[in-house]
Amino acid sequence: MSLQLKLGERYKEILFSISEVALATLIGIGISAIFIKAGGYSPTSAFFYLFKGAFGNLYGFYTSLSYSTPLMLTGLAFALSVRAGLFNIGAEGQVYIAALGAIIAASLALPSYLYLLAEFAIGIGLAVMWSLFAGILKVWKGVNEVVSTIMLNWIAYWVTEYSRSNIFYDPLSPDRTIRIPITGRLPILVENTQLYSGIFISLIVVIVTYVILWKTALGYEIRAVGLSPSASKYAGIKFSLVALEAFALSGLFAGIAGVMETIGRPPTYAIVTSLTNLVNLGFNGITVSLIGRNNPIGIIPASIFIGGLMAGATSMQIFAGVPLEMVQAVQGIIVMVLALPGIIRLIKSKVRRR
């Protein structure tokens, strides 16, 4: 009886979350329609081609899934930090530095079967190190992680950009780095699309993280610290240790995303000028995490949704003429609306008062 009640409550809550996200999305679309109109474009054709490019045909759907592959992980990186009460927005820079790690591995003379291993090892190693910088500054000196991770993002950007143009450039095509050797690439899942096998890695990582967060002592400690640092102290949980673990795990997730984007997504298999094939993967993960209510399982559909926006943006730009950056602005509006605690409840109470 009581179990049934609990299940009912749980479904109600999930339904609530979904309606909230739907409302936020509608508001985001509504406001951006005004901007699209003001820019002299047609909102209806913009959203038509956005949707068509994202989910309108099989090719679009595969492209959406291919973008959800890194977003699942950068979303998870943000979600795990938030669960520990930390606003770690460093996934952006960790993606860059992990991609650089993969290129470093590719530049080495290795037996061909070792490339994949080396790419992941160096890329993830660098990303975890990068994330731990912010973690150490936080627990040792109390430096606000929002500030430190953004600074580290910029440093990662310039270090990677420098390495691209001065160290690992391809002599035949200096606008990008050397390419990942064929034996060091992840296999493509569907021929002639960008969907690569990394999506399975992403899904496995998400599910493992879900289990860690809700079924292990480490997960319990992370969530306890996030809910109440003072209470968790009485329970004998060391904040600084848990925080460092959260930073390391975030770096791990972002690192996998950065490596996979470089060694998995056709046709480049390299880092290009101004890192345009990596930019915003980390920041978009924030939206993914918030839409997924910072829950690993919620992140899966959320990443497909935002992946769809990224995929549809290109088609919107080509066929409706609307610059593709507009979808970034839509995400911003959605995030601002999701900042509100229980929007639906808020509206209900306002309506009732009248």
Add this chain to the structure above:
Amino acid sequence: MDEGMLLSILLQTAYASTPLLLSSTGEILSERAGIVNIGLEGIMLLSGFVGVVVGQETLNPLLGILAGIGAGALVGLIHGMITAYMKGDHVISGLGINLFALGFVPYGIYAVWGVRGYFNPSDQAKVPKVFGVSPIFIASLVLVPLIYYILFKTRFGLSLRACGEDPHSADASGVRVERMQLLASVIGASFSGLAGVFMSLDWLTTITKDLPAGRGFIALAIVNFANWNPLLGLLGSYVFGFSWVAIEWLKISALKQVIPVTLLNTIPYLVTLAVTAGALGRSRPPKYAGVPYKKE
């Protein structure tokens, strides 16, 4: 080094510091009232863009400046409504501002001028110099002591700080906490708006999506560093501002043989990390900064 060069370095430092100073001063005011806004970066970018649009359309730099400040105030109003009245999460709303600006401005640059990447305003739209220096720079030096005076020497400032320090008592003593917080958010954000137009119409005279280049977050670091005191913020802003000038300086010095020019771009961010790590521990934020105030 001759006098002319020294003067030029001083002026460059002043200009590089002005956006940091304006933005951090506004944020100090806002956080003193309890509203944390990590969207300063986004506000600078949006205001820089709006300022160029209006300045270029009207060929009137004053209107451009006012539009930039107005855009900042509008974002502050929305952020204030979300955080003060609807008890939303301060950090997430600020993140939303940044994400929005990052998409909206490159979109707008293309929608308005049909170009990708950046747009440079024409000469008539640029802010003219007053006595050979930027009037916004002069304004920043007037505004900082003014804000200090208002915060610490007036009744209004006392009420404002009470909202960030102990909103329950403030409420009990008749301060309308939410209204005060909304006002502080609007004023604070308009300072970042002025910082944005200073960069786009006055100092750098260009608009790109990388215009703020992390300055909004460095301003946040300065707020910490300054212990929420505008006068210390002045010091902090000039320390950080100089790090930008140092890049240009080092690029022409002998050091460029040792450190490649691209890597010199990391200096301001490294300095920010190093200084905040070294200076923290002593500062204490207003007790209720970033905490939604709920009446009992």
